[in-house]
Amino acid sequence: MTNSRRPLKLALLGAAPDTGNLGVSALSFSVIAGVARRLPDAQLTVFDHGIGMREATLFTNSTPFAYHRCGLRNSKRLYMPEALRTVQVASALGGLSNPAARTFLEADAVLDITGGDSFTDLYGMRRFRGGLLEKRLALGHSGGLILLPQTFGPYKSPEAQRGAKSVLTRASLAIARDAEGHERLKQLLGGEFDPVRHTQGVDVAFALPIEAPPPGDLGDETARVLAGPVKPFGFNISGLCLNNPAAAAERFGFRADYPVAVLETLRTILRESDAPLLLVPHVVAPPGHEESDIVACEAIASRLAEFRDRVVVAPAMSDPRHAKWIISRCAWFCGTRMHATIAGLSSGVPTASIAYSLKTRGVFATCDSSDAVADPRTSDTPEVIEVAVNAWRSRDQHAARLRNALPGVLARAESQMDEVVEAAARIASARGRKTA
Numbered sequence: 001m002t003n004s005r006r007p008l009k010l011a012l013l014g015a016a017p018d019t020g021n022l023g024v025s026a027l028s029f030s031v032i033a034g035v036a037r038r039l040p041d042a043q044l045t046v047f048d049h050g051i052g053m054r055e056a057t058l059f060t061n062s063t064p065f066a067y068h069r070c071g072l073r074n075s076k077r078l079y080m081p082e083a084l085r086t087v088q089v090a091s092a093l094g095g096l097s098n099p100a101a102r103t104f105l106e107a108d109a110v111l112d113i114t115g116g117d118s119f120t121d122l123y124g125m126r127r128f129r130g131g132l133l134e135k136r137l138a139l140g141h142s143g144g145l146i147l148l149p150q151t152f153g154p155y156k157s158p159e160a161q162r163g164a165k166s167v168l169t170r171a172s173l174a175i176a177r178d179a180e181g182h183e184r185l186k187q188l189l190g191g192e193f194d195p196v197r198h199t200q201g202v203d204v205a206f207a208l209p210i211e212a213p214p215p216g217d218l219g220d221e222t223a224r225v226l227a228g229p230v231k232p233f234g235f236n237i238s239g240l241c242l243n244n245p246a247a248a249a250e251r252f253g254f255r256a257d258y259p260v261a262v263l264e265t266l267r268t269i270l271r272e273s274d275a276p277l278l279l280v281p282h283v284v285a286p287p288g289h290e291e292s293d294i295v296a297c298e299a300i301a302s303r304l305a306e307f308r309d310r311v312v313v314a315p316a317m318s319d320p321r322h323a324k325w326i327i328s329r330c331a332w333f334c335g336t337r338m339h340a341t342i343a344g345l346s347s348g349v350p351t352a353s354i355a356y357s358l359k360t361r362g363v364f365a366t367c368d369s370s371d372a373v374a375d376p377r378t379s380d381t382p383e384v385i386e387v388a389v390n391a392w393r394s395r396d397q398h399a400a401r402l403r404n405a406l407p408g409v410l411a412r413a414e415s416q417m418d419e420v421v422e423a424a425a426r427i428a429s430a431r432g433r434k435t436a
Contacts, residue, residue, distance in 0.1 A: 007041040008424055011107040011142065013134050014114040014150075016048035017069075020284045023339030024115050026205040026320035031111065031148065032058050033209060034417040036065035045103045047072040047134075051082065053099040060209055072100045074130030084133050091141045101141075108428035109172070110138035111420065113148040116177070116203065116339070117359045120153050121160035128160055135167045144427035145170070146420055149177035149201040151359045153184045165189060168198070173423045175201040175416055178362030201416040202366050202409050205320075205339050206346040213322035221312045225276045226329050232278040232312075233269060233392070234327055234344070236335030237262055239283060239296040241356055252356045256376035261354060261384040263303055265334070268389050276310045280326060280333075282340040284316040293337065332395045334388055338363060345369065348406060350398035352391035354384060368405040372398055 015028035028046060035042050036058065044067040046056070054069045071082035078086050081098050090098035095105045104110065114131050121128045138145040145167070152168070155161040168174050168185065169192045176182035182200040186193050215223065225232050241248045241258045248258060270277060279301060281293035288295070297313045304311050317323040320339070327333055327340065328347035335341040335353055338360050344351035345367050352372035353360050364370045374387035391398065 007043050008039055008421075008428060009043045009106055009108045010035065010045070010424060011070075011103050011110045011138075012044065012046045013072075013110055013112040013138065014118070014131065015046065017046065018048045018050060022282045022284065022317065022320040022323050023205070023337055026208050026324075026339045026343070027113050027116055029058065029320055030204040030206075030208045031113065031417075032065065032067060033060045034204070034207060035421070036060060036063075038417065038421045040065065044068070045070050045107070047100065047103075049073055053103075070099050070103050072134070074126070074133075084130060084137075088133065088137060091137060104137050104141040107138075107142040108431065109144050109146050109424035110142045111146050111148055111424075112138065113150050113204070115150075116205075117151045117357065119147075119150055119164065121155055121157050125157070125160070128163070132163045132167065135171075139167065139170050143431045144172040144424075146423055146427075147171050147174040148420065149175040149204055149416060151178075151181050151362070152176055153181075153188065154358075155188070161188065165192075172197065172427055173420065174198050175419075177201055177203045178359075178366055180358070180362040180365070199416075199419075202412045203339075203342055203363055204413065204417070205342045206409055207413040207417070208324055208343070208346065209321055210325050210328055210347065211319070211321035212325050213317060213319070217315065217317070217322065218326075219315045222278065222314045222326070225278055225312050226326070228276065230275050231329070231331035232276040233273075234278045234280050234330035234333040234335075234349075235262075235266060236280050236282050236333075236337050236340035237293060237296040237300055238336035238356070239281075239285065239290065239292040239294075241336055242296040242299065243290050243292065248356070252377055254356070254376040256379055256381040256384045258354070258356075258376055259300075261374070261376065261381050261388070262300060264381075264385050265354070265388040265392075266300070266304060267307075268385070269392050270304070270307045270310060272393075274310075275331060276312065277304075277307070278326070278330060279311070279313045280323065280335070280340060281314065281316045282323060282335070282337040284318065332392055334391065345402065346406070346410070348399070348402060350391075350395040350402060352388055352398075354388055366405070366409050368401045369398060 017028040075083040087100040090101035095102040279297035285292035324343040333344035372391040374384040
């Protein structure tokens with residue numbers, strides 16, 4: 001895209017593909033694939049939670065793209081080269097032999113996505129400060145910072161507001177992933193809002209490729225359901241919300257009883273139809289882990305014993321493209337994990353959500369589907385059930401609206417990656433580097 005001398009050097013922050021959360025992996029794979037299609041010779045490093053620098057390859061349509069993964073952690077163990085504070089010191093001293101520091105210093109641009117929704121203090125100040133330090137490392141030691149489509153805020157504390165504003169005003173490009181987030185961006189920045197640099201896009205996972213998993217990975221029961229005469233309806237249950245419902249209710253301010261809402265929604269649909277139910281985990285955590293969607297799905301399946309012949313828990317996928325393929329085979333889908341629902345929406349499957357965050361409604365609004373979002377924070381249990389069940393009953397109408405909205409959303413997912421690559425090339429050029 002520029003007069004070339006050498007490939008662009010890019011780094012990706014906030015999308016570690018080793019978290020077990022397929023939503024974060026979906027962000028990572030989507031960005032890597034987007035860069036690979038536009039800049040097949042780019043030198044890309046993805047920060048993760050591993051040790052040191054390692055080689056990696058992502059195959060998209062059987063085409064390999066080589067990149068690197070580099071460890072970076074918000075850890076108090078300062079003797080670790082991957083610790084954020086250690087990387088900060090090494091960067092200030094020219095990089096030394098620290099792989100992460102060298103990555104920042106050599107990057108023409110750092111792309112940051114903060115897990116899609118974590119550039120906020122809602123998850124605690126330690127997490128916010130860690131993300132803020134990463135962004136300041138990019139601003140201070142790389143060519144520039146590009147904030148990929150994500151949710152900005154909300155920010156409860158004055159400290160978080162000041163920190164976010166200081167980053168957003170200095171970023172070369174900052175893209176909100178929905179209209180509500182873009183409006184919050186305007187309000188936060190006030191007179192420093194720049195419509196050229198502070199733009200509106202869509203979640204990058206709308207561009208995540210679909211890839212069928214190896215047949216042996218599906219398991220006999222899931223393969224049987226997907227090959228059956230009646231398409232299943234799919235459902236994602238959040239372990240974060242179900243495995244410790246009292247803690248989740250306090251954390252998110254639920255009015256509704258999440259487990260009861262899920263169970264009664266499923267029972268109603270199973271009674272009203274002959275479709276099988278496919279429970280799809282989207283966070284793969286170790287057995288017994290509080291956030292495990294697998295544990296949550298199995299718990300709900302055990303409480304639907306009267307429909308046992310029609311209820312199947314899909315195996316946990318390690319690749320978000322494989323999970324998206326499973327979801328794309330459903331007649332209707334409802335999820336709590338937002339990127340599980342994006343897998344449905346982006347595949348053209350009429351999709352609903354029982355959500356625990358404001359981020360979901362904004363993303364669904366981009367697909368003209370905000371009325372299919374039930375919010376346990378603002379609605380009681382019967383209201384949540386009513387919204388979810390009505391979304392199932394009106395799935396044909398939702399499918400028609402989605403068909404109209406989706407082409408524009410997918411086009412924006414592509415055009416925003418063009419803008420990101422062009423912005424990175426401009427940063428490198430301004431820095432005096434001739435790039436490919």
